Amino acid sequence: MGARLLASIDEPPRPHAGHPARRASFNDRSCEAGKEHQGAFSVRLRLPPERASRHRSAGVTQLLTADEVSRALRRLAHELLEANRGADDLVLVGIQTRGVPLAKRLAALIEDIEGTEVPAGALDVTLYRDDLTRRGPLPLGETRVPVSVDGRTVVLVDDVLYTGRTIRAAMEAVLELGRPARIRLVALVDRGHRELPIRADHVGKNLPTSADDRIRVLVEEVDGRDEVVAEEGADA
């Protein structure tokens, strides 16, 4: 899994500009439609100079290091506890694929801070997507929420908040599971470009991006390391 991802990062950019047609493949692991624009990218990242100096290889820019990811998660755990006035009645629900390990880590951090065990689950929103006809069929992930959501505060956890369409689907999916008291949203990265009136309650890092860039959150549990990178095409 990790090896495939890394390989795709190192792929040379496609020679043709614009929006080359790319058929969504059943083997595409990630279901986050639109978060990862396929095809050519232009170098239009508005990055501060110190970030720009983090260039690793052609077309890939590191946006967050493993340490920065871990600090952001720790802060998010504190923010969640503060906003919720403790850990009571919280359920963390990670959105497949990379939201799931992030939710688990947040639950562990909250337990470290508060000493309260917080249930963490997984949600696959593929069956609720509004773009399935265009991209489908996509492989289905597991949906497993260990407790009833009725009357609890459900915290959706996602890696990248982009168009908001995944979150719209996730809210529909959660509401099918029961009637939570409220739904909150935590995103490790908010890259802007919303297409729906959705806003995260807690954000790890705001990263202004061009819609042509591809932001990838890599997590240890799935990709073998923690990192946030932007992938760009060379042909701007």
Add this chain to the structure above:
Amino acid sequence: MKPLANLLSIEDLDAEQVVGILDTAEQLLPIAERRRNSVPTLRGKVVCNLFLEDSTRTRISFDIAAKRLSAEVINFSAKGSSVSKGESFKDTALTLDAMGVDCVVVRSGSSGAPLQLSRYLEVPILNAGDGWHQHPTQALLDVFTMRRHLGDLAGRHVVVVGDVLHSRVARSEVQALKLLGARVTLVSPPTLLPPAVERWGVQVSQDLDAVLPDADVVYLLRVQRERMHRAFFPTSREYSRVWGVDVARLEKLPDHAIVMHPGPMNRGVEITADVADSERAVIVEQVTNGIATRMACLYLLLSGDAEGAEVTA
């Protein structure tokens, strides 16, 4: 996984596609079991159940599977339809096409009818059983059930007992099991073995008691009286004694082995009532798993739109 265009026969699938269908069914099972509500995935799609041969459980199973995915379902059966007035198969197909259905699930007494239909229509065709030929969703739900009980089926031993000759289930089942690397033994009266069985790549035995201790699954086929126009075996009682599974035979199985039957059962013929009701029999579970498997097939055939998939955001 290579995308599916139709589901006509297990022969058209590769191992990766079978595993893809089973993995999809696994995630849809909570919805099939009603532990989760139905999903809006196929909203606006129209599935036509074209049943030209009697079937209750398969039609209802497809009906429920489509509805759990929020598709609209049209049931079209031979009785009381234009087919009984003499409309040809082709004209029926073209009529359905003109009505704008998105998928046709077809059951027919004629082998090859779904393949023929796929030549008339552009929409995905799902074979729900054709003559003696194939019943792919039954085979898929069966291997799904086996996998849930036994894990990976590679190297597992499945004993299929009974009327292999008339059985489209057996044909599909053997192909699906071989794709997943399982070993198959057919146990059947010589009169009910198909002519070219040696080319199936399976073992054949006439001694049920000898193969049971080594079986992971015993799959009992229904004695299909409606297809038997000759005397293939003397009496039901003799069939039951030689080829049926009773408690004494159940005890010869290893502890982990399961007993399966595609239904409807002839209690007292191929299976005794106490075996059918025992904990080793997973026959009722097969029915629920059938809904999940058919949901998976409909999802994989209908959720994407090949032309739309070409367009990028």
